[in-house]
Amino acid sequence: xxxxxxxxxxxxxxxxxxxxxxxxxxxxxxxxxxxxxxxxxxxxxxxxxxxxxxxxxxxxxxxxxxxxxxxxxxxxxxxxxxxxxxxxxxxxxxxxxxxxxxxxxxxxxxxxxxxxxxxxxxxxxxxxxxxxxxxxxxxxxxxxxxxxxxxxxxxxxxxxxxxxxxxxxxxxxxxxxxxxxxxxxxxxxxxxxxxxxxxxxxxxxxxxxxxxxxxxxxxxxxxxxxxxxxxxxxxxxxxxxxxxxxxxxxxxxxxxxxxxxxxxxxxxxxxxxxxxxxxxxxxxxxxxxxxxxxxxxxxxxxxxxxxxxxxxxxxx
Numbered sequence: 001x002x003x004x005x006x007x008x009x010x011x012x013x014x015x016x017x018x019x020x021x022x023x024x025x026x027x028x029x030x031x032x033x034x035x036x037x038x039x040x041x042x043x044x045x046x047x048x049x050x051x052x053x054x055x056x057x058x059x060x061x062x063x064x065x066x067x068x069x070x071x072x073x074x075x076x077x078x079x080x081x082x083x084x085x086x087x088x089x090x091x092x093x094x095x096x097x098x099x100x101x102x103x104x105x106x107x108x109x110x111x112x113x114x115x116x117x118x119x120x121x122x123x124x125x126x127x128x129x130x131x132x133x134x135x136x137x138x139x140x141x142x143x144x145x146x147x148x149x150x151x152x153x154x155x156x157x158x159x160x161x162x163x164x165x166x167x168x169x170x171x172x173x174x175x176x177x178x179x180x181x182x183x184x185x186x187x188x189x190x191x192x193x194x195x196x197x198x199x200x201x202x203x204x205x206x207x208x209x210x211x212x213x214x215x216x217x218x219x220x221x222x223x224x225x226x227x228x229x230x231x232x233x234x235x236x237x238x239x240x241x242x243x244x245x246x247x248x249x250x251x252x253x254x255x256x257x258x259x260x261x262x263x264x265x266x267x268x269x270x271x272x273x274x275x276x277x278x279x280x281x282x283x284x285x286x287x288x289x290x291x292x293x294x295x296x297x298x299x300x301x302x303x304x305x306x307x308x309x310x311x312x313x314x315x316x
Contacts, residue, residue, distance in 0.1 A: 013207040020119070020211045021130060024143035026197035028157035029189050030116050030131035031059045033144035034089075036194050037112055037127040038063040040148040046087045046112075049078070051284040054273040055190065056089075056114070074283060075237075076100060082108060090125075092118040094293065095245035096237055101125070120215060120243040132201075134245065135297070136209050139163035140189060141201040160198035163188060175266060214298035215243050221296035222247050224305045232316050235291070246293035253315050256292065263311050268293050 019026075027033050034056065038046070045066040048057065060067055071079040076093045077100055087110045092101055095118035102124065105111050111125035119135040121128070123145035130143040139160045163185040169178030222239075225247040235250035246268075260267060270293065278285040294308060 013203050018209075018211075019202070019206045020209075021132075021143040021145075024123075024130070024145050025149070026202060027142045027144060027154075028140055028192055028195040028197055028201075030114075030129050030142040031055065031189065032192070032194040033127075033129040033142040034059050034112075034114075035063045036144060036150065037129070037146055037148075038065050039194075040146060040150050041087070041110075041126065043087050046089055047078075047082055048089045049091055050274065050277055050282075051093075051271075051287065052089075052091055052114075052274070053271045058190070060089075069277070071282065071284065078104075084109065086110060087112065089114060091116075092121055094248045095119075095121070096239055096242050096248065098122075098242045099238075099240050117245040118242065119245075132205055135214070136205070137167050138201045138204045138208075139167065139185065141197050141205065155195050157192065157195040157198040157201075159188070159192070160200040164200070210298075217298040217300075218243055218296050220302070221300060221305050224302055225249070225294055225296065225309070228309050229312070244296065247296050249292040249294050249312070250287070250290055251292060251312075251315070252290050256312065256315050259314070260292075260308070260311055263307070265295075265308055265311065267295065 025033070025036070027036065037043070038060065043063075043065050045068060046060055047068045047070050048060060049072055050069045051072055057067060073079050076097055078088070078090070082088055086108070088104070088108055089112045090101060090104055091114045092098065098118065098121050101111075101113050101121070105113075105124040109126070113121075113123070113125045113128045115121050115123075115128050116131035116134055119130055119132065126148070127144060127146040132138055132141045132143065140157065140163055166178035166181035166185055169181060222244050226239075229247070229249055232251060233249055234252065235248055237248070257267065257269075270288070270291070275285065275288065278288070292312075296305075
C-alpha cells in the first residue's frame with residue numbers, strides 16, 4: 001500500500017520504529033491481551049487476586065473462564081499455595097514487585113503476569129501483559145509476550161482517534177476538563193474485543209515517547225519521595241531493578257486525600273468496586289483505604305514532588 005502524497009500535513013512523529021516492546025504482540029488494550037492469553041491457552045479456570053481492577057474480573061469471565069479469587073499478604077504475595085497445573089494471574093503491584101514475579105515464575109509453570117503497572121519489567125511466565133497508556137499519553141494499546149500464539153487474524157483497531165480528546169483537553173485546559181472524556185474512553189475499551197493496535201497508538205509509541213528520559217525521571221522522583229517519607233511509610237518494601245509506576249505510601253489518615261485534591265493533586269484510588277468482595281479485616285481493604293499512590297512520572301520534577309510533600313507533612 002502506497003503512502004498518500006500531498007494534501008494537509010499530519011501529526012509529525014519522528015523515529016516511528018522505536019517501540020520499547022517491539023517484540024511483543026501489539027493489541028488494542030491490556031484487557032485484550034488477557035483475553036488473548038485465555039483463548040490461546042484454552043484456560044477454563046484461573047486464580048485471580050481480589051486486590052485488582054474489577055474490569056480484569058469482567059475480562060476473565062467474558063472470555064469464558066471461571067475465577068478463583070485469592071488474597072495477598074503484606075509482601076503483596078499470594079496468601080495461599082496453588083497446585084502445579086493451576087493458572088495464576090499475578091499483578092506486579094505499583095511496579096515494585098519484580099522480585100515477587102521472579103519467585104512465582106520459578107514456582108508455578110502457568111503464571112500470567114499483569115505488568116500494567118510495570119511497563120519496563122522484563123516478561124516472565126507463560127504470558128506478560130503491559131498497558132502503555134498507564135505510563136504514556138496514548139489513547140489505548142496493550143502489549144503481550146506469550147509462548148502460545150493464535151493463528152487467528154484480528155481486525156485492527158480504528159477507533160483510537162475517538163479516544164484522543166482527553167489527551168488534547170488536558171494540554172489545553174488541565175486534567176479536570178478532560179476527565180469526563182477519559183471515563184468515556186475507559187468505557188469504550190470494555191466492548192472492543194480483541195484487535196491489533198491502531199496505527200495512531202503504534203506511531204505515538206514508536207516515535208512520540210522518550211523511554212529513557214521517562215525512566216530516569218521516575219527514579220529521580222521516586223527516590224526523592226522515598227528520602228522524605230520512608231520512615232513514616234507503614235508499607236515496607238525494597239526496590240530492586242524495578243521502574244515504579246508510583247511511590248506507594250501507606251499512612252493511616254482519613255483527611256489527607258481530600259487535602260491533596262484541594263491542592264489539585266489527584267491520586268488514583270485503586271480499585272473502585274472491590275470493597276463489596278473484601279472482608280472487613282482484610283489486608284486488601286486496609287490498602288484500599290490507606291494506600292496513597294504518589295505520582296512520580298516524567299511530567300513532573302522535584303519542585304512538584306516538594307509540593308506534594310508539603311501537603312503530606314502536615315499529617316506526619
